Amino acid sequence: MHRPAIDIYAGELLQTTEDCHNGLREVFCTQHHVFIYAANGHGAWEAAISNTLSRGDKVLVLESGRFALGWGGMGSVMGLEVEVLPGDFRRAVNPDVVAERLRADAAHEIKAILVVQIDTASGVVNDIPRIRAAMDASGHPALLMVDTIASLATMPFEMDAWRVDVAVCGSQKGLMTPPGLSFVAAGERAMAAHPAANLRTRYWDWTERQGEEHYQKYCGTPPEHMLFGLDAALKLLRQEGMENVYRRHRLLAGAVREAVATWSVDGAFEFNVTEADERADSVTTVKMNEGYDSRALNQFCRETCGVTLGLGIGGLGGFRIAHMGHVNAAMVLGTLGSVELGMRTLGMPLTESGVARATALLANQLRASA
């Protein structure tokens, strides 16, 4: 990325754009269109809504944390009628409840469903194929729109096989690129809904971005250096192989969970997500129990160890451990070691070392697969 800007109309950059589109199609597992925006994830949210929906359309937001609600909130400002299917900040979306709500919508007033694959606040992973199956079982034609910002390239996501209509992502999480780019993948049904959508605006517009000129793909000057970074990151993912990328995340997430489970025995913490199989492989949200405060621990990790824990967001308190994207064992074990050092230094209850249990678990798994 540290290089002079190049010609934006011809030459090398056209190939970079094509490589980025192809690489993104590979990670989304789609043959369909992918649009690249000089924007963050919030921009991709707006792009997804504005290209497919019209003022007054009803959307159903599946609550499982904070992010789908944020997406829906943006939709209501844009003029959508937003209904939230109530959920729980400690559980995944229940597909049976989705099916029930859709069956009650006999007139098919709901035009789209907004859901996140991994909610970065709660640390929940939603089962997208089961939500798709619930939609199918109720014979409902709503578009399925999935926020994969904290999940893509950390766990499987198969846009076409799962018949997801719109998927959004950002550059800075699993895709290992600085913040500043976001992506929207659009399937056939989304493209079919696009011409009639009256929330379309020029900057986000898919029709405009499919124009002949390279310039049109970005509705202006391409964010060249970001594209150089993205291109390199997509090549790293291809080199590692997606199955290996998912496995790395699964193993490292398992190590984090083993440590958190060990620390939780003494009562200061617990997992925010109550069901083990609903915990995400990209982020772990830790809830502090009554009488404990995460602030001193966060401060210790930041100031003494140089490790920034995620603050609890969405009113959850506690802290979050990120294990997504450009992460390896050194980073994750360093983070766990810092938390444990903090716990000991601050005199928090700690009978058994979570780090020791995490490394033992990893060693067993690595031996088993050797």
Ligand SMILES: *Cc1c(COP(=O)(O)O)cnc(C)c1O
């Ligand atoms: C980070 C995140 C967002 C917001 O992305 P920004 O780039 O901060 O706008 C949206 N959804 C999820 C699931 C996220 O993790």
